[in-house]
Amino acid sequence: MADEPCMDSTEPRVVLSARGLRRVFGGFVAVDNVDLDVHHARIHALIGPNGAGKTTVFNLLTKFLEPTSGRIELLGHDITRMPPAAVARMGLVRSFQISAIFPHLTVLDNVRVALQRPAGLSAQFWRPLSALDRLTPRAEELLDAVGLADARNKLAADLSYGRKRVLEIATTLALDPKVLLLDEPMAGMGHEDVGMVSTLIRSVARDRAVLMVEHNLSVVADLSDWITVMQRGKVLATGDYPTVAADERVKVAYMGMEEG
Amino acid sequence: MAETTLRNTRARMSSRLEQGLVVIGILVLLAAPFFVYPILLMKMLCFALFACAFNLLLGYTGLLSFGHATFFGGAAYFCAHAVKVWGWPPEAGILLGVAGAATLGLVMGFFAIRRQGIYFAMITLALAQMFYFFCVQAPFTHGEDGIQGVPRGLLFGLLDLNQPLNIYYFVLVVFLLGVFAIWRIVNSPFGMVLRSIRENENRAVSLGYSVANYKLAAFVMSAALAGLAGAVKAIVFQFATLTDVTWQMSGEVILMTLLGGIGTMVGPIVGAGLVVGLENALATSGFPVMIATGAIFMACVMLFRRGIVGEIQARWTARRERGSGNEVNV
Numbered sequence: 236m237a238d239e240p241c242m243d244s245t246e247p248r249v250v251l252s253a254r255g256l257r258r259v260f261g262g263f264v265a266v267d268n269v270d271l272d273v274h275h276a277r278i279h280a281l282i283g284p285n286g287a288g289k290t291t292v293f294n295l296l297t298k299f300l301e302p303t304s305g306r307i308e309l310l311g312h313d314i315t316r317m318p319p320a321a322v323a324r325m326g327l328v329r330s331f332q333i334s335a336i337f338p339h340l341t342v343l344d345n346v347r348v349a350l351q352r353p354a355g356l357s358a359q360f361w362r363p364l365s366a367l368d369r370l371t372p373r374a375e376e377l378l379d380a381v382g383l384a385d386a387r388n389k390l391a392a393d394l395s396y397g398r399k400r401v402l403e404i405a406t407t408l409a410l411d412p413k414v415l416l417l418d419e420p421m422a423g424m425g426h427e428d429v430g431m432v433s434t435l436i437r438s439v440a441r442d443r444a445v446l447m448v449e450h451n452l453s454v455v456a457d458l459s460d461w462i463t464v465m466q467r468g469k470v471l472a473t474g475d476y477p478t479v480a481a482d483e484r485v486k487v488a489y490m491g492m493e494e495g
Numbered sequence: 496m497a498e499t500t501l502r503n504t505r506a507r508m509s510s511r512l513e514q515g516l517v518v519i520g521i522l523v524l525l526a527a528p529f530f531v532y533p534i535l536l537m538k539m540l541c542f543a544l545f546a547c548a549f550n551l552l553l554g555y556t557g558l559l560s561f562g563h564a565t566f567f568g569g570a571a572y573f574c575a576h577a578v579k580v581w582g583w584p585p586e587a588g589i590l591l592g593v594a595g596a597a598t599l600g601l602v603m604g605f606f607a608i609r610r611q612g613i614y615f616a617m618i619t620l621a622l623a624q625m626f627y628f629f630c631v632q633a634p635f636t637h638g639e640d641g642i643q644g645v646p647r648g649l650l651f652g653l654l655d656l657n658q659p660l661n662i663y664y665f666v667l668v669v670f671l672l673g674v675f676a677i678w679r680i681v682n683s684p685f686g687m688v689l690r691s692i693r694e695n696e697n698r699a700v701s702l703g704y705s706v707a708n709y710k711l712a713a714f715v716m717s718a719a720l721a722g723l724a725g726a727v728k729a730i731v732f733q734f735a736t737l738t739d740v741t742w743q744m745s746g747e748v749i750l751m752t753l754l755g756g757i758g759t760m761v762g763p764i765v766g767a768g769l770v771v772g773l774e775n776a777l778a779t780s781g782f783p784v785m786i787a788t789g790a791i792f793m794a795c796v797m798l799f800r801r802g803i804v805g806e807i808q809a810r811w812t813a814r815r816e817r818g819s820g821n822e823v824n825v
Contacts, residue, residue, distance in 0.1 A: 297701065323703035335701065337694035348691045349702045351684055357704065360685035360716070367684055410702060 247274040250444045251296065251327065251414045256305035258291055265291045267468040269305070273414060278436065278445045280455045283465035284488065289448045290332065292465070293418055296446075297329045298322045310413060324352075326413035330420065334399040336406070338392035342383055345391050345402055346374040349409035374409070381405045381435060397428030404435060415439065417447040421454055433458055456480075464488070509815070524667055533663045534731070539771045540670040541728040546751040546763030547677050548720035553749075554758030555681050556713045557693030561616045561745050562603060562623030563721050566596040568739030569626060570722030575642040575735035576635050585648045585656060589669075589726040596722020597715050599626070604714030608707055611696075620742060627740050641736035645729060662731060669727050673720055678760055680716060689713055721748075750788060754795050756802030765804050 251273040258266040266288045273279050281289050294300040296307060298319040307315045314322050323329075337345050350370040351357045359366060378384045381401045386394060391402060400420060407415060420436065421429050429451070436445060436458060449455050455462065456476055463473040464485050472482040479485055527536050545567050552558045570592030578588035607618040630636045637643075647656035656662040680686050692699045692706050700706055729735045738744065747770065755766025770788060777784045799806040 299697070299700075318705070319700050320703050320705040323701055328703075329701050331697065331701070335695055335698040337691045337698065339694055340690065344687065348687055348699075351688065352703050356684040357688050357709075358685055358712075360680045360683045360712075362683055363679070364682050364684070364687065367687065406702070 247276050249273065250275050250310055251446070252308050253292075253296060254306045254308075256292065256295055256307065257303045258288075258295055258300060259303045265468050266295060266302075269465070269468075269470050271296075271463060271470070271473075273444045273446045274461065275413075275444050276440060276442060277460045278440045278447065278458050279461045279463065280459035281446060281448045281463050281465065282450070282452070282455055283471070286467075287465040288468040289465055290418060291468075293329060293416055293448060297327060297416060299329075323410070326410075327416065328407050328410050328412035328414070329416040330400075330403050330407055330418055332418045332422065334396070334403050336391045336394075336399050336402055338390065340391060341387065342378065342389050342391055342394070342402055343371070343374055343387040346377050346406050346409050347371065349406045350374060353410065377405045377409055380408075382431065397424045397432075400424065400428075401432060401435070404432070404439070408439060412443060414444045414446065417445065417449075419448050419450060421449060421451050429454060521671070528660060528663045533659050535771070535775055537663060537666045537731045538728070538775075539768045540666050541724045541731065542748075542751065542771050543764040543767040544670050544673045544727075545721050545724035546748050546755070546767040547674055547760075548717050548724060549748045550752045550757065550759075550763045551677050551680060551720065552713060552717040553752060554762075555686060555693065556689045556710060558608070558710060558714065559612075559616045559749075560607070560619045560714070560717075561742070561749070562607075562619035562626075563718075563748050564740050564742065564744035565599055565603065565623045565626045566718040566721040567725035567728075567744060567748070568630070568735070568737075568741075569599050570596040570725035571729035571735035571739050572630065572636050572642065574726035575645045575729040578648065578730070579642055579645045580635075584652065585650055585730050589723065589730065592726025592729070593719050593722045596725065597719035600715040600718020600722075601711070604711045604718070608710040608714060620745070623740075623742060623745060627737070627742070630737060630740050636735070636737070639737065641734050642729075643734045645733045645735070647730055647733060656730065666727055666731060669723065673723055674760075674764070677720060681760070685709075685712075747788075750792055752802075754791065754802055756805030756808070759802070759804045759808060762802050762804035766802065769803075 249272045253269060253271040256266055256269040256271070257264070269292060271292070281292065283289055291300065295302045298314065298317055302315065305315070306313065309322065309325055309327050312325070314325065337348065340348065347367055347370050350373055351367065354370060356366060356370070375384065375387065378387055381404060383398065383402055383405060386398065391399065394402060404420070417436070420432055424432065433454060436447070439445065460475065461473070462476055462479045464471040464479055466488045471488055472479050472485045545563070549560070549563050552560055573595040574588040574592035577583040577591045578585060583591070603619060603622045606622065607615050610618055631638055647662060650656055650661075650665055654661050654665065656665060688699070688704060688709055692704070692709055696706055725739060728739070751766035751770050752763045753766070754769060755764065756762025773787060773791070774784050777787055795802065801809055
């Protein structure tokens with residue numbers, strides 16, 4: 236199904252799918268028999284109480300962890316046993332809970348490092364750094380798009396927390412990923428930043444799939460087209476926001492706390 | 496906008512300053528043999544190149560190897576054997592030393608880069624100890640005696656390296672080429688990827704970089720350049736000994752690099768010059784060198800962690816930034 240090149244406008248195609256995903260740590264089953272379909276041009280939220288296994292699912296999908304069993308397909312290819320860097324090269328790019336930037340590189344260099352590999356400029360140890368100059372316009376474009384153009388020469392470490400996350404997203408976008416996995420993109424952000432990053436994610440999702448773990452339920456309600464609720468390593472419910480919000484089990488397990 | 500231009504002007508000024516300092520440094524090194532005992536200078540240059548090669552790995556890739564003596568001392572053995580026993584010309588012996596060190600680096604790196612931090616250091620140490628015991632046992636190294644009486648010979652069949660000035664300038668050229676190579680690697684697209692791996696390895700993986708390959712490449716380059724230093728040293732001193740493959744030698748190069756400043760181009764050179772100079776000064780006094788270097792190392796760790804050059808650079812940058820802040824206010 237995912238191999239079909241033609242796009243059905245009513246039912247967006249699946250770009251990333253997991254079947255029977257399972258991960259055991261010692262005796263503890265962190266992720267148990269999870270099925271997940273991530274669609275093109277959709278924002279898909281993965282929610283659930285702490286310890287539900289959301290981040291583990293992220294690590295499994297991006298191959299930072301090996302699944303104990305199950306199967307993962309990206310764009311119709313089996314990636315279950317692939318190394319993480321290869322998965323990233325196929326277009327599945329993730330962010331991390333702790334903002335993943337290169338602190339002692341400038342903001343511009345952070346983005347340029349991401350552009351280097353697709354441009355075939357990553358192994359050249361005999362050329363001067365000016366070989367990277369041709370990546371600068373694209374890097375500046377990306378920084379412009381996220382509102383970081385004024386900070387291009389700053390060290391990434393000197394940015395505010397929210398802007399570090401924005402830089403991280405800009406760096407991720409530099410790879411033009413097919414599937415974007417965002418691990419709590421709004422965690423620890425102020426109000427203005429949340430609004431800004433929401434807008435950014437929405438515009439990004441127009442032509443790629445986004446899967447995000449998020450705790451802020453108003454953000455989830457506002458942003459996501461599709462929601463999967465996890466609890467204790469299992470998928471509890473999946474569907475659009477009204478469906479999930481109406482689900483009795485979800486109310487008990489998770490949303491109930493919010494309504495009280 | 497004005498601020499950007501100001502910053503650019505300053506950047507250009509500071510790069511002018513750096514270029515000026517490099518030129519002065521080269522002039523000093525050109526004139527030095529007329530004032531200082533050339534053998535001592537050549538020893539300093541060999542160790543400086545060794546420390547720079549080590550720093551390529553520690554300072555710019557973030558990998559602490561505790562086995563670099565293998566490449567330094569190993570290359571010295573290979574070069575000395577080829578020149579003395581097989582009668583190779585010095586340049587071919589040195590190339591063999593470099594190739595041998597790179598091969599050893601490939602093997603050691605292959606096993607070590609899969610581990611991180613202290614485990615990486617321990618694996619390199621363990622493999623270096625294995626190589627040490629190999630050198631103790633292998634017949635071609637002549638065990639405790641080492642390979643002695645290595646002829647310096649004619650460089651490219653033309654230049655008699657037995658002439659003190661000839662060999663000094665040969666060592667200086669090798670040193671400058673080696674340091675230039677390291678500078679080029681560090682300031683290249685590849686070096687940028689190395690820095691990103693040092694800064695945040697997981698992030699580099701998530702950007703699609705096969706981190707292990709880059710680390711291995713850096714390890715082999717560092718090993719080859721350390722081998723270059725070791726092979727040249729064998730030609731200069733006309734022998735290759737067990738001392739150069741001991742773990743103490745691996746420790747000494749760490750000390751030199753830390754003392755001068757990790758992750759700076761000039762730091763390891765300064766550190767190596769200081770340690771070698773100190774050893775030379777204390778050699779005749781009877782005062783144990785280890786105590787002196789140990790005390791200096793402690794002082795370095797407690798008082799100026801960035802190392803001598805690192806500390807100077809940090810102060811200089813801080814002062815400049817304060818200066819530019821003032822000017823923007825005006």
